[in-house]
Amino acid sequence: MLTVARKAAELIKKHRNDSIEIISHMDADGVCAAAVISKALDRNNVEHHAKFVRMLYREVVEELEPTDLTIFTDLGSSQLQNVRDKFSGHDVIIADHHEPERTEGWRELVHLNAHQFGLDGMQEISGAGMTYFIVRELDQANRDLSGLAIVGALGDIQNAWGKLLGYNRQIAQDSIDSKVLEQKIDLMLYGRHTRPIFKALESFTDPPIPGVSNSAPGCVSLLKDLDIPFKSDGGWRRPVDLTDVEKRRLATELIARAYKNVPEELVQYVPGLIIGEAHTLLKENKRSMLRGADEFSTCINSTARHEQPLIGLEVAKGDRGTYYRAMLNLLRYHRRCIAEGMEFIEQSGLERGRRGYLQYFDATGEIKETFIGTIAGLAIGHRTCDPYKPVVGIIREGGAAKISARGSKLLFLKGLDMGRAIRDAARSVGGEGGGHAVACGAQVDENRIPEFLLKLEDRVIDQLG
Numbered sequence: 001m002l003t004v005a006r007k008a009a010e011l012i013k014k015h016r017n018d019s020i021e022i023i024s025h026m027d028a029d030g031v032c033a034a035a036v037i038s039k040a041l042d043r044n045n046v047e048h049h050a051k052f053v054r055m056l057y058r059e060v061v062e063e064l065e066p067t068d069l070t071i072f073t074d075l076g077s078s079q080l081q082n083v084r085d086k087f088s089g090h091d092v093i094i095a096d097h098h099e100p101e102r103t104e105g106w107r108e109l110v111h112l113n114a115h116q117f118g119l120d121g122m123q124e125i126s127g128a129g130m131t132y133f134i135v136r137e138l139d140q141a142n143r144d145l146s147g148l149a150i151v152g153a154l155g156d157i158q159n160a161w162g163k164l165l166g167y168n169r170q171i172a173q174d175s176i177d178s179k180v181l182e183q184k185i186d187l188m189l190y191g192r193h194t195r196p197i198f199k200a201l202e203s204f205t206d207p208p209i210p211g212v213s214n215s216a217p218g219c220v221s222l223l224k225d226l227d228i229p230f231k232s233d234g235g236w237r238r239p240v241d242l243t244d245v246e247k248r249r250l251a252t253e254l255i256a257r258a259y260k261n262v263p264e265e266l267v268q269y270v271p272g273l274i275i276g277e278a279h280t281l282l283k284e285n286k287r288s289m290l291r292g293a294d295e296f297s298t299c300i301n302s303t304a305r306h307e308q309p310l311i312g313l314e315v316a317k318g319d320r321g322t323y324y325r326a327m328l329n330l331l332r333y334h335r336r337c338i339a340e341g342m343e344f345i346e347q348s349g350l351e352r353g354r355r356g357y358l359q360y361f362d363a364t365g366e367i368k369e370t371f372i373g374t375i376a377g378l379a380i381g382h383r384t385c386d387p388y389k390p391v392v393g394i395i396r397e398g399g400a401a402k403i404s405a406r407g408s409k410l411l412f413l414k415g416l417d418m419g420r421a422i423r424d425a426a427r428s429v430g431g432e433g434g435g436h437a438v439a440c441g442a443q444v445d446e447n448r449i450p451e452f453l454l455k456l457e458d459r460v461i462d463q464l465g
C-alpha cells in the first residue's frame, strides 16, 4: 500500500505548479480527507480547489471537468466506471475505502483503495485515513494530520467495537507520537468535554439503559445515589471532570442496569458499548466542541449535512475565526432541525414492517432530505422505538423515494450490516443503495416502496439469523 501511496505522492509533486482539484465525499470523513490533502498542499504552496459531492452518479461526473491533476478522496472506487468515462487519459488519484467496482482503471490513474490491500474498509481505515497515507509519503512532517484521519474514522463510525481497529490504530499511534491525540479508556459518553454529566447520560441510548436513557430526572437521581456531585464551583461537572473512582462506580452501575434490559444474546456486547477508547485532540481548547474527536466529527458532519462542507473544510484545516463561528451557527441550526424532526417522530410515531423486524416513517414534506438519516438515527433512541430493530426514514420526491436507514451499534455487533442489506434490497426493486453497516441509504421508485421494505426486512431477518 505504501508503494501506491508513494506513487500518488510523486504524482502530486510532479503537478506542484499545475492546477489541482480535490473532489471529496460530502460527509464528515470526506471533509476530513479533503482537509488532510488540502493542508498538505498548502504546506507546499501548491494551489488547489476542493469540491464536495454526495455520490459520483453519472450525471454528477458529467458536471466535473478534468484538470491537470484530480484527486478523489473518500469516493471514486465504487463508481470507477463513471469516473473512467470522463477522466480516462487524465492524471487522477483516488484515495478511497469503499468497496471498489470491478472495473479496469487507466494508465494515468493512481488508485489507492483499502480493499486492494486486503484491508476491511468498513472498519479498519477511512477515506481520511487512506488520504493520510499519501500525505505522509509526501512529507513525514505531515504526521500531525493523523488526528484528522481519526476524526474521519469516527465520522464513519469505525469505532463501533469501542476501539479503533487495524490501520486506524496505526494512524492513532502516529497522532499520539506527534502529540496531537490522547487515547484513553473511558465511559463512552457523548459530550465528554462540553456537556453536564447528567445531560451526557440522558442522551446515552445504545444500549438503552433503564432510568437513564432519555430520563433527566433519572440521571440526576442516579448521580445522587452514587454520590457523584454533578456540580462544582466552576458550574456543571462534565464527564471529563469525573475522577477515576467515580467513573468506575458509574460504569459498573450503567452496565448492571443495561444487562437487565438487553436481550440475552446481546448481553456480551454491553460493556464494550459503555466503556471504550476515547480520543482527545490535545491542541484544541479544553471546553471546545473540537476537543473530543467524536464531537469534532459531529461538527464537521453538521456542515456536510447542511450542504456547507467548505465551512467544515476550513474548520478541519484549523480555522478558529470566521468559519468556526459559521460552523457554530450551523450547529445551532442543526440542533433546531433535530428538535423539529424528533417532534415529528413524537407526533406521528413509527410504522412496523410486516414481519415486525423493521420500523419506518415517511417524512415527505416534513424533514429535509439530507437530514432524514440523522433523524432515523436519533429515532432509535426515542421512547416510541424498539431499539433492537433498525429504523428506516423515507422522503418521496418527484416519483423517487430517498431512503435512509440506521441500526444500533448493538445490532451491528450482533452481525447486522445494514449497508449490505439496503444495497441488496434496493437492487432487487431496480434501485440503488449502500453505505455503512449502521448508517446507509438508497433510492428506489416511489411505487416500489412497500416491496422494498419487505425485501429489506427479509434481509435483516436473514442476517440476524
Ligand SMILES: [Mn+2]
Binding pocket: 025, 029, 030, 074, 097, 126, 127, 128, 156
Ligand atoms: Mn468514508
